[in-house]
Amino acid sequence: MESSRMAQKSWAKTPLWKRAEMLHKAGAILKDHKKPIAECLVKEIAKPATDALTEVVRSGDFVSYCAEEGVRILGKGEFLVSDSFPGNDRTKYCLTSKVPLGVVLAIPPFNYPVNLAVSKIAPALIAGNSLVLKPPTQGAVAALHMVHCFHMAGFPKGLISCVTGKGSEIGDFLTMHPGINCISFTGGDTGISISKKAGMIPLQMELGGKDACIVLDDADLDLAASCIVKGGFSYSGQRCTAVKVVLVVESVADALVKQVNQKVEKLSVGAPEDDCDITPVVTEFSSNFIEGLVMDAKQKGATLCQEYRREGNLIWPLLLDNVRSDMRIAWEEPFGPVLPVIRINSVEEGIRHCNQSNFGLQGCVFTKDINRAIQISDAMEIGTVQINSAPARGPDHFPFQGLKDSGIGSQEIANLDRNIDDMHDKLAL
Numbered sequence: 001m002e003s004s005r006m007a008q009k010s011w012a013k014t015p016l017w018k019r020a021e022m023l024h025k026a027g028a029i030l031k032d033h034k035k036p037i038a039e040c041l042v043k044e045i046a047k048p049a050t051d052a053l054t055e056v057v058r059s060g061d062f063v064s065y066c067a068e069e070g071v072r073i074l075g076k077g078e079f080l081v082s083d084s085f086p087g088n089d090r091t092k093y094c095l096t097s098k099v100p101l102g103v104v105l106a107i108p109p110f111n112y113p114v115n116l117a118v119s120k121i122a123p124a125l126i127a128g129n130s131l132v133l134k135p136p137t138q139g140a141v142a143a144l145h146m147v148h149c150f151h152m153a154g155f156p157k158g159l160i161s162c163v164t165g166k167g168s169e170i171g172d173f174l175t176m177h178p179g180i181n182c183i184s185f186t187g188g189d190t191g192i193s194i195s196k197k198a199g200m201i202p203l204q205m206e207l208g209g210k211d212a213c214i215v216l217d218d219a220d221l222d223l224a225a226s227c228i229v230k231g232g233f234s235y236s237g238q239r240c241t242a243v244k245v246v247l248v249v250e251s252v253a254d255a256l257v258k259q260v261n262q263k264v265e266k267l268s269v270g271a272p273e274d275d276c277d278i279t280p281v282v283t284e285f286s287s288n289f290i291e292g293l294v295m296d297a298k299q300k301g302a303t304l305c306q307e308y309r310r311e312g313n314l315i316w317p318l319l320l321d322n323v324r325s326d327m328r329i330a331w332e333e334p335f336g337p338v339l340p341v342i343r344i345n346s347v348e349e350g351i352r353h354c355n356q357s358n359f360g361l362q363g364c365v366f367t368k369d370i371n372r373a374i375q376i377s378d379a380m381e382i383g384t385v386q387i388n389s390a391p392a393r394g395p396d397h398f399p400f401q402g403l404k405d406s407g408i409g410s411q412e413i414a415n416l417d418r419n420i421d422d423m424h425d426k427l428a429l
């Protein structure tokens with residue numbers, strides 16, 4: 001903490017162009033090392049080989065984009081005059097500038113230990129902050145390689161520290177440390193307890209989701225089915241932006257379920273090294289949690305469209321039809337390759353279900369009527385609505401925020417401005 005604080009003081013004096021230059025270098029080095037880092041992702045978190053490479057390349061591109069945007073966003077301030085406010089003459093001027101927060105504690109989750117780390121590191125660095133990174137235990141080796149790329153780019157010693165250790169053991173020490181000036185966290189409801197423990201510091205929380213997919217009677221069912229399978233089963237459903245409940249109007253439900261099942265049957269299941277679509281979920285705890293949700297739904301009368309199959313942490317993809325709201329899977333986040341379908345009699349019923357969730361991250365609507373889609377998306381109390389597309393955080397410069405238990409603040413670059421404005425607008429008269 002002390003070395004981070006000292007390093008930040010001198011880093012804040014480093015010219016913006018120099019900070020950007022080093023970030024561009026770090027982004028390039030990260031992409032040069034995509035293979036060894038991707039191998040860690042395959043071994044540590046069973047990320048399919050292609051997705052692992054994509055995560056590293058996407059992260060290198062993000063670092064560079066942040067450098068570019070940062071010099072513009074942070075290169076401007078504001079000049080105010082006093083006589084625009086009633087009762088005042090032009091006797092006062094106000095010049096504002098953006099200043100760094102200080103030491104940022106970044107805590108990413110297991111499912112994107114590289115991308116969801118750099119999505120915190122790059123904006124913090126270009127804005128003149130230093131970083132203490134606490135990587136997920138599963139994903140820590142990939143994260144260490146990523147941090148080393150920043151060190152190889154020549155970032156000053158002490159500016160980016162990586163502290164490994166189980167969150168349950170060292171987490172409180174870090175999140176409650178007086179030397180931390182901001183916490184940027186991505187993960188589950190752990191973030192809610194952290195936000196209650198943290199001191200008077202700015203927080204950025206990207207938490208869980210129960211992304212709803214509403215399918216209307218005029219939807220392109222083939223497109224909807226493809227997006228549901230991609231959205232619901234990529235990385236075995238271990239994405240906060242995964243489709244986590246399908247709400248389909250009864251009149252097209254049979255046809256949609258049939259098309260989804262046909263595509264589910266084609267998903268490959270096996271080792272991440274073989275680039276299979278469905279790979280083992282991250283822990284036995286997670287597997288047992290997922291199984292519990294499936295068994296609860298089955299016992300209460302849901303239709304399992306495929307035989308439930310599990311070998312260790314490998315769970316075969318499963319669509320559950322005729323799910324009702326008294327089943328846990330209608331509300332809880334499996335973070336696995338199981339997807340519930342709830343049949344609705346009206347759009348209002350679908351919107352009501354979506355808004356009754358304690359989550360509010362993303363969602364999607366499938367219809368050919370764009371006016372109807374926009375009205376529905378306005379009614380859905382969530383951070384982002386995809387129209388005729390699957391939920392996704394990327395591309396990484398799009399705003400990404402959750403409402404309710406899905407988060408605090410918005411993560412991506414353009415909000416660097418707003419975030420810093422909100423958090424730290426220094427008035428110099």
Ligand SMILES: NC(=O)C1=CN([C@@H]2O[C@H](COP(=O)(O)OP(=O)(O)OC[C@H]3O[C@@H](n4cnc5c(N)ncnc54)[C@H](OP(=O)(O)O)[C@@H]3O)[C@@H](O)[C@H]2O)C=CC1
Nearest residue numbers: 109110135136137166167168171187188190206207208240
């Ligand atoms: N909204 C979003 O963008 C995302 C949300 N998520 C959500 O996260 C969950 C799955 O990811 P998962 O990694 O298991 O989430 P967790 O909340 O369990 O862990 C997230 C991070 O927090 C750390 N951590 C755990 N306990 C503490 C603590 N007491 N203090 C400080 N840090 C702690 C973990 O370290 P360790 O690994 O050592 O336990 C990990 O690095 C799902 O609910 C998913 O929806 C996941 C990804 C993105």
Ligand SMILES: O=C(O)[C@H](O)COP(=O)(O)O
Nearest residue numbers: 238239240241392393394
């Ligand atoms: O939190 C997650 O799971 C990721 O932010 C999802 O990112 P993606 O939608 O771009 O895969």
